[in-house]
């Protein structure tokens with residue numbers, strides 16, 4: 012079959028730098044593409060985020076080679092754009108089957124098909140097997156993990172998918188199908204799938220069980236990324252957290268060192284998964300930045316949101332990362348369930364205490380992503396939370412516009428957010444100057460956020 016996959020579906024660009032995320036590669040889509048190609052299908056990958064144009068113009072490119080299937084990957088904030096693109100594709104070529112996958116469709120498949128009639132099918136969770144079965148000609152009714160529309164328009168939900176391919180059976184991501192220059196040759200690496208934690212504001216679109224990729228295979232993929240695709244930087248952020256497991260993490264770092272594959276890499280992980288030996292191996296294998304989800308400076312808030320992180324341990328890790336010579340970004344969420352002015356003051360104090368050790372900080376306002384406990388609480392008004400809108404464009408991490416809180420107005424939270432950014436960066440002239448002169452992607456992003464907030468305050 013002839014298949015087009017979309018890496019992202021972001022047609023409308025946020026004007027606010029707080030919301031803006033640079034173009035990035037989605038490893039899940041690249042693996043689905045590789046599976047389909049291995050099965051003999053023709054696959055093209057497009058990405059509206061890296062090119063200008065309306066949904067109609069973009070649909071013309073998609074339909075150029077008369078695809079049988081168009082697969083769209085969408086986070087919540089992109090789902091309406093994905094629908095506009097699917098609608099434009101249908102207007103040009105009604106027989107093309109449109110399949111939506113990724114986080115939003117996995118959390119709300121039935122609602123998504125009802126809300127957006129231009130999608131024919133939604134895949135719940137991992138997309139490799141359902142897409143292979145669909146492209147292989149299986150009837151939609153027989154594909155586990157698929158929610159689909161019958162000819163008459165009724166939406167059918169199939170059985171939940173229970174079988175997931177082992178990493179050894181999946182091909183490496185098909186990076187050759189992308190113009191990697193548009194992504195700065197920053198390639199994501201998938202070291203494991205599915206985070207074992209269940210924070211109340213997070214959602215996993217992949218199977219419930221955490222699977223680790225063999226270290227040897229990860230190092231092979233890095234080698235291929237460098238030698239074949241010209242990778243200049245790697246991101247291990249794709250699974251949610253790396254390292255998650257000490258032995259696995261050490262084996263990967265030592266493998267990179269022994270094959271001399273020391274290009275700069277970035278990762279997100281948990282502060283309770285790092286120690287000196289591991290951090291040293293990470294540094295020696297090229298790790299430059301570690302982003303840590305601290306979320307709150309109040310221990311009770313951390314328990315209530317199910318983060319399961321100890322703040323003293325987090326503090327120790329942040330200092331240790333600095334000592335070892337890796338840069339860190341500490342990330343907080345403002346407006347968690349049960350948040351009070353006192354707990355926010357603790358978050359502020361914790362961030363400022365860590366300022367000498369952490370290079371960057373991010374202060375996001377809680378967004379109720381579908382599929383999360385926070386979304387469920389907001390839907391039924393628990394903990395003083397409320398859903399303000401179902402305009403999915405407004406569901407981005409930093410805007411704060413989708414949720415109402417009992418203890419604060421959104422305006423108050425935004426002011427607090429601005430104050431925290433100001434204090435973190437302006438309180439340290441060294442940090443502010445460093446950001447102004449930086450070319451590092453994460454630092455440039457922080458600078459943009461900071462300047463946006465400065466503009467708002469003036």
Ligand code: B12
Pocket residue numbers: 019021030031032035036037038039040042043081082083084085086087088089110111112113114115117118134136137138139142199201204205206212213214215216217248249250251252380381383407408409
């Ligand atoms: C790493 C990560 C990032 C990375 C890279 C994302 C990527 N995937 O490449 C970066 C830093 C760029 C990022 C950015 C953002 N992220 Co993020 N991110 C994650 C994280 C930690 C892991 C994602 C991941 O790689 N999973 C593993 C891969 C293998 O899975 P996958 O890409 O989803 O693909 C599989 C399935 O989803 C499915 N699938 C995906 N696409 C398709 C398409 C088709 C056709 C089919 C059939 C199937 C299918 O099949 C794939 C393979 O099995 C998750 C949290 C988590 N633990 O899951 C949050 C998460 C996905 N992020 C989230 C958000 C909100 C964002 C931002 C919008 C935040 C912002 N505004 O700042 C931006 C995205 C901006 C944008 N619109 O592009 C939310 C999404 C919630 C939602 N419902 O939208 C999550 C769930 C975190 C949370 N708060 O709950 N993120």
Ligand code: SF4
Pocket residue numbers: 206207208209210213214250251252281304318
């Ligand atoms: S926030 Fe981080 S630790 Fe918590 S469930 Fe999501 S990826 Fe895992």
